Amino acid sequence: MRLSDARVVLTGASGGIGLAVVEALCASGARVLAVARHRAPLEPLLDRYPQHLCWVSADLTFLADRRKVLAAAEAIGGVNLLINAAGINHFAMLEQLDDNEINAMLALNITAPICLTKLLLPLLKQAESAMVVNVGSTYGSIGYPGYATYCATKFALRGFCEALRRELADTRVSVLYVAPRATHTRMNSPAAQALNNALKSNVDDPRIVASAVIQAIAKDRRDLYLGWPERFFVRLNSLLPNLVDRGLRKQLPLVRRLSDKPVNKDLNP
Numbered sequence: 001m002r003l004s005d006a007r008v009v010l011t012g013a014s015g016g017i018g019l020a021v022v023e024a025l026c027a028s029g030a031r032v033l034a035v036a037r038h039r040a041p042l043e044p045l046l047d048r049y050p051q052h053l054c055w056v057s058a059d060l061t062f063l064a065d066r067r068k069v070l071a072a073a074e075a076i077g078g079v080n081l082l083i084n085a086a087g088i089n090h091f092a093m094l095e096q097l098d099d100n101e102i103n104a105m106l107a108l109n110i111t112a113p114i115c116l117t118k119l120l121l122p123l124l125k126q127a128e129s130a131m132v133v134n135v136g137s138t139y140g141s142i143g144y145p146g147y148a149t150y151c152a153t154k155f156a157l158r159g160f161c162e163a164l165r166r167e168l169a170d171t172r173v174s175v176l177y178v179a180p181r182a183t184h185t186r187m188n189s190p191a192a193q194a195l196n197n198a199l200k201s202n203v204d205d206p207r208i209v210a211s212a213v214i215q216a217i218a219k220d221r222r223d224l225y226l227g228w229p230e231r232f233f234v235r236l237n238s239l240l241p242n243l244v245d246r247g248l249r250k251q252l253p254l255v256r257r258l259s260d261k262p263v264n265k266d267l268n269p
Helices: 016-027 040-048 063-075 099-126 148-167 190-199 206-218 230-239 241-249 252-258
Strands: 007-011 031-036 053-057 081-084 130-135 173-179 223-225
Touching: 007 016, 007 063, 007 099, 016 031, 016 040, 016 206, 031 040, 031 063, 040 053, 053 063, 063 099, 081 099, 099 130, 099 148, 099 173, 130 148, 130 206, 148 173, 173 206, 190 252, 206 223, 223 230, 230 241
Parallel strands: 007 031, 007 081, 031 053, 081 130, 130 173, 173 223
Antiparallel strands: none
16 A cells, blocks of 8 residues: 555554554655544644644544544545554453453454444445554463453454455455554553563564554555564464463463552553
């Protein structure tokens, strides 16, 4: 896809990865409808790219707001690129979460992108070529303690991508699944960051992720897994899950101890 020809709906646009992708798209000449609950993080880009960027205020868990996004896409003459990047994450053992927190993750991480994609598909199909990009996670391929519900949503999103790609195989709409590893964003609570530090995990800058996503879109790729050794562990988990089980069991005391800290409840808007 030529990014200069892209008309984009991007959710989670004021979050870490989303904001970096917005900037990269605008710099490439794309026209972007930035969907987010909060405008303030987007203000510098709205000032810098007034001809390329428009903010759409929406809570994607509500049908009325998803329809607002559809109306905005129709108003610019259609869309040929949908990037579902909005998400929420709580680092906590399952029994530490209340039902509202679980339901919030399910609603934003999986129900919202499925429903928004369904709503925008007629517009995407009208384009000469189009793409749906769903931002998942390494945890969409590796179940990790302390992230049971989050992993469930990202496993579901990965399955949605696979099935949707096959549904659309005889159309001009392609599907890209993106799996970042740990990234510096506001979704990381102090407890999650403490876990990353204790494990000496690699944590990417959102701009690195955004650059990789932009390249994957331009090259019409079907999936993108970021980071080494994370890509290796994804493969290992699919081939030898019992081996990964044993390795992660050794980390359980650390995960349990750190998950006792307060959990970040903020959305990646």
